[in-house]
Amino acid sequence: NWLVELVSGLRSVRAEMNVPPAAIAPLVIVGANVETRERAARHDPAIRRLARVGEVGFAAEAPKGSAQIVIGEATACLPLGDLIDVAAEAARLKREIEKNQGEITRIEKKLGNEKFVANAPAEVVEADREKLAELSETGDRLKLALGRVEAAA
Template sequence: EAAGAAYRFVWNLFCDWYVELLKPVFSGDDEAAMAESRATMAHVLDRIYELLHPFMPFMTEELWAQTSSWGQPRGGLLCHAEWPAPDFEDTDAAAEINWLVDLVSGIRSVRSEMNVPPAAIAPLVFVGAAAATRERAARHDPAIRRLARVGEVGFADAAPKGSAQVVLGEATACLPLGELIDLKAETARLTKELAKNADEIARIEKKLGNPQFVAKAAPEVVEAEREKQAEFEEARHRLETALARVRDAAD
């Protein structure tokens, strides 16, 4: 469990978000911003090495030695370093970045669910956005455009026709997709996928509902069927959500 939590922090937060958000800084010409970002990244990497050391001691010890010229001076071996302890928290900054992550993640999910081509760029329209949300959108406009693959970011009193919507706090983020995908064709595709999914779930339920199968089959075979059932049920939920989005956009 601890290893999984450490993995999620390093891969899903540090690599997926922090590094991605810093790329424009390092490709720009603001030397002060680059120096600050490098120092912050070096500090975070040191804490990551300390955090991961119990799980992968040899690799982290080597990385600790190879990066000794970065960031703050080190007193010796990583195994002798103090265990990292939380000593700083900026709740306002955390709330703002969490808002950005939720927005981009929501838009990516919508694009994936609705089969929007990766190269397609749609405008992003906020409806019902408070002043704080408008300010956040303006501050993070370049990151939103790059990470969510959207074009112009604007605000309106009502959702544009043919929009997929993501609720984010008091505001609704709308993606007008009517011109990017064939809504009727996508509705037909998702309906067909749901029918196939229902057939698979019914087949597995029939098998698991057979007492002879459950009693005579190897336990790992029964467990595999239950895992497949859970996967198909999860897929059904995703398909139903996607179909609802497409139908809402078509209205």
């Protein structure tokens, strides 16, 4: 469970931040207790292979320019400053957030129109509501990713 959570979190961060698949970053675990250190040592080969990380190390505080994921009592940090163009990635995420917000506004306007809701087939209205929820979730993920990129700057 811990391993799955760690690898999933690291993969998500790599995907959100457009880290090239071939790029290998070190993994630094901050605030790890003895149990977490033992888990990391026991699963070291799997972590390296599945999350595409180099060495797995431990530190008292997060390295500058790292994306962070909280796993249990510890924080997994991927130093990304050398792997991505932070400014370009932040600009890309801001454009995505703007585009996403435009779609949300468009659908909210449509669903706010009483005539549309009254006259459109129930399936269409329901599909728009589902799309709105999906866009809202995507927007939250994009904002989280932007926060991570800006923190890595």
